[in-house]
Amino acid sequence: MTAPGLSIWSHPELLSVLAAEDWGGVLRTYRRLSGLSQTRVGELVGLVQPDVSDIERGCRRVTSSEVRQRIVNGLKAPAHVASPDRQPVPGLALPGAGPDEDLLARLTGTADATHKVDSPTLDWLDRLLAEHRSAEDLIGSRPLVALMRRQLRSVIDLYGGARGPLAGRVVRLASEHAQFLAWMAQDQGQTAAALAWYDRSHDWALEAGDADMAATTLSMKAHMAWSGGRGDRAVRLAEAARWSAPDASPGVRGMAAQMAARGHALNGAGSDARRLLDEAQALITRASEHPEDEPAWMYFYGDTWFTLQRGMIAMHLRDRVDAIAHLRTGLAGLADGYRRDRTWYGCCLAHAYAGAGEAAEALAVALPLVPDAATVGRPHSWNELHVTAAALIRAGAKEGRLLVEALRQHDCLSPAEGRMMRTSASG
Template sequence: MGTPGTPPEWAARLREKRKAKVGTVADMARRLKEAAGEQRGRLPSIDDLTRTIRGWERGDHYPSERYRLLYARALRTTEAELFDLAERPSVPVPALPLPSVAPDADLFERIARSVQQPSRVDQRTVDWLAICLAEHRKVEDTIGARPLLGIVRSQLGVVVELAQHARGSLADTVVDLAAQYAQFVAWMSLDVDDQAAALAWYDRAHDWALEIGDVNMATTTLSMKAHQAWSAGNARRCVRLADAARRHDGQVTPGVRGMAAQMAARGHALAGDARPARTLLDEAEALIRQAAEHADDEPVWMYFYDETWFRLQRGMTELQLGNWSKAIDLLTDGLSGLPESYKRDRAWYGSCLAKAHAEAGDAAAAVQVSLPIMADAVALNRHARKELIDVAALITNRRSPQGGLLEEALAAADRRNG
């Protein structure tokens, strides 16, 4: 706070920003009204709001949550930039500061009310939580699981509490959202090598899916548990879980069925069974093409599943089967279509491509592929880092000087990552 006779820093900041970006106090009142959008009628008159703004700028009283959010929107900045951090209210649902999930003043109050009184949860709050989940999924593609896991787990806790109190038709909607959150938390838990948490959350997501009759989520969770088995090198469990996913009835969308088929293929490839692996890949490819023709019918969590992704999966499977040249072609083609923002996935498939080049005896190409993805592999994808360690060892064992270069680059990346 300021000294006697001096407004606090946040109040002086409001006055400074208003004069620099807006103009008069009356102009600021009109700007706040505009920022309120459809809720502008619930704000005081321009004259009353003008008097209130003058009081804020003197530091007579501190703006409520509603007005802090309106100020941030009107001045095109963030609440944290305008107001003292210590004096800000706690956020009702933890989330990254993404513009796409910033609620307006009315929605903020709805969310806060739902958190405080879960029995009063409404559709707008649930819709916002669904958007929040979708946006955090996209961010995870870029920054990886570790920075997000705690935040999303807290969001899941809120959704679970709401699911226990929701009534009527909204109840199934909230349980559906809880299943999606659990599936995402399981995926991130696996990414940070918390195997027990991953399995527990996949099981919980599967249970919630069965509770509301969501066969797509039930099938997806079985496929993802198959992926967990594949990651652990358990080919038999991978195949059995993927086959269980494939046995769901015709209500399952083609994309979700395609995921199950390719997971079964990867399990057979892990066991060295080339014929069933490639047969299942052909089946998965046909299903993915069907899914592409009706993309809007696929569940929202299948946003990443397309022909580019499948080419990469097929390339990874051919790598497992020892078909180096085919793996190189598929992985190179797939990476050319994978968005640059998918840093975690680019690190993984890039490491697979490096492995294919190394196995094919082209150490220079392996290093050339490895170096640009090294930092992201170390920071975002433990599987990619391990694959690059294996590539370096393979090249070194073949007495190529390129192996030492790769080992030094890995060590440097590890040091930078702490």
Template sequence: MDFGTNPSQVPIGTSYIGGMGDFDTNLWSHPRLMAAATGEDWGTVFRTYRQLAGISQMKLGERVGLVQPDVSDIERGRRRVTSVEVRQRIISGLGIPPGIVAGAALSEALPVPALALTSPAPDEDLLARVTNAIDGCQRVDKVTLDWLDRLLAEHRRAEDTIGSRPLVDVMRQQLRTVVDLYAGARGPLEERVVRLASEHAQFLAWMAQDQGQSAAALAWYDRSHEWALEAGDADMAATTLSMKAHMAWSGGRGARCVRLAEAARWSAPGASLGVQGMAAQMEARGHALNQNGDQAHRLLDEAQELIVRAAQHPEDEPPWMYFYDETWFTLQRGMAALHFRDWQGAADHIAAGLDALPETYRRDGAWYRSCLAHALAGGGEPERAVAVAMETIPDASAIGRPHAWNELHTTAAVLMRQGGAEGRQLVDALQASD
């Protein structure tokens, strides 16, 4: 069998090395390559694969059915892989093992009764109506949608405690359930199904973002935004733009963060006060990243005023804004202070926010404790920094990857530059837990 000339015949999980017909089944265990494939960052996949395998752009193109200029454009980010057929050629040609690539087809969803295993099940009559609505395209009723609303809310809160990884497949299945219900929805319920689909897509986007899968997150946010516009949901339309702004901030792109946060506000003037406050604080964080202190502090003050007003009428806020309160905002103040190297201000705000953060927010707790450790290290308090970091390692390792985990490594680097023993102590602890 000539594997060198027919990429589609390469066994799954097998990879070329050196273009000589040899294979290395361990190539896809490389963390950088796996992370890029999981997030469908095909430019990084191509570059990393070629570096590891020692092959040219032309050779890689032969394996995935692309000409060399197309490979070059994808590597440089000038071209995106949007074709399902091209995507499959890449997966087959590079021998990407099953389970690595994000965004598995929704058609692989389990039947509705399986959802009852992950959340309190409806009564038998309701479960039958849900199943029949999907299998037989019968009409959807309000009780069915109420149950799915409740299921989504419970999964959101579960994700705060257990992290996103255990829930991704469940939520894909649940979204497929909602999409299938659309065929049987009539009148106002049809709009509600679209709105519910938008909320599920936004949650999937957030979980992809939480796992560092940027390409998948952006795709889900775009889908959520489209459905929100179709349903006339100003709150979700604005929220998806704010979350894309958050992604830009996470990637160090302050100007893009500001533009997206501004768009969240002017494009959805009917959004709730809380949603407007989220957009204002995201815009502030973009300005803080760009060291624009006056704009950042002005917008933070504006966001805080919106939060206080929103808290007076919580019934007006969408369900996914349950976390957005003054505790959360105090933590955001601390994050802005980090950008300005106001180490003491950052430590004070983050510590105050953590003291008020419920224990159920385990994933967020790991993230903000890692940021607190960074602030303490930057402020010249290495012993306190290491103590906080050590406390954070278990949760950061279990459910805080990649964000909290990376922040702990940043803290270790700060401490190492300071030359004390604390840096080496933290590095050793991180390596032992890796």
């Protein structure tokens, strides 16, 4: 169920299915979050229980505007999301006026591929991609994947009509879209798809002469290796990002140095990790002095994010006190719009508290994160909460069982997950 004190409509999964007009998803998700029966929800929206069941199972489509409005009114859905003129995903409205009709036709594929490409088209796509990145920070990757695939298709279709420098811009834009799709696949635990998209992005970046993106894709593959517990591979890929693109921006080179530090920390090489962290910190300082020289996708990279990374490295080096201090400081400075990151680093903080033997603090941090971990934080934050619960149970802390119960109530542990938790507790 939704955490006490929060409106059920603050939940990103519920907002997402409403924005997509997935009425079966709206009813299912609302019931799961509220704990209400199909009969009770039917009473709220003016439908009998069998009709609610049919809509949830996809056996009946909601085509009547009158029924749609009854669902919206009965469940007290936010009008700005349910209104007909809303954006496809909440929060994606662009600043300023949208494209003219001719430009919109090109972006949606109704113009043929030989149509002349111009700078306003590509400028608008740049802005749209930036908005999607920001939205993904808030609502997670799942609602955006299909949209971004279509958008990349539109970019590729523009290549046939691009001439001169504009052709290079189209390839560069395609590389950025592929990198974003790779990140979203990685966020959902789809390793093979993520690697394929990173490789495609890297190839296009080389073709476009974009050293920043070429280095970034290698750094993100290093991040994947780190996520999989492969410290040596993380170091090799991060070092490749550093030496293969010496002309990359300070921020991009700082990210590569920091990724190498994470790999060393995973291997327990504290001196190498701290040396590279200091190098990365110096590069971040340089980047902050000239933010206009940094690529658009580095918008998140600053002192707050780096403080959080120091906390992660301290966790690998089993310095729980330092990890807790850095994670708490970083989370305090992280804007609310970074919902996914706030969830992830909050779960890491709970884990750090559990590792330090501070069970009450671990539970206090973990419980409010359960709803977002189940949606925008799957699978990584969700798994981190399971690891935290297992650590508490192994330590004999009652808080471990309480966290397991919260996870079960919110999203129902599968039998396999239950077995995993029991094995972890006894191991």
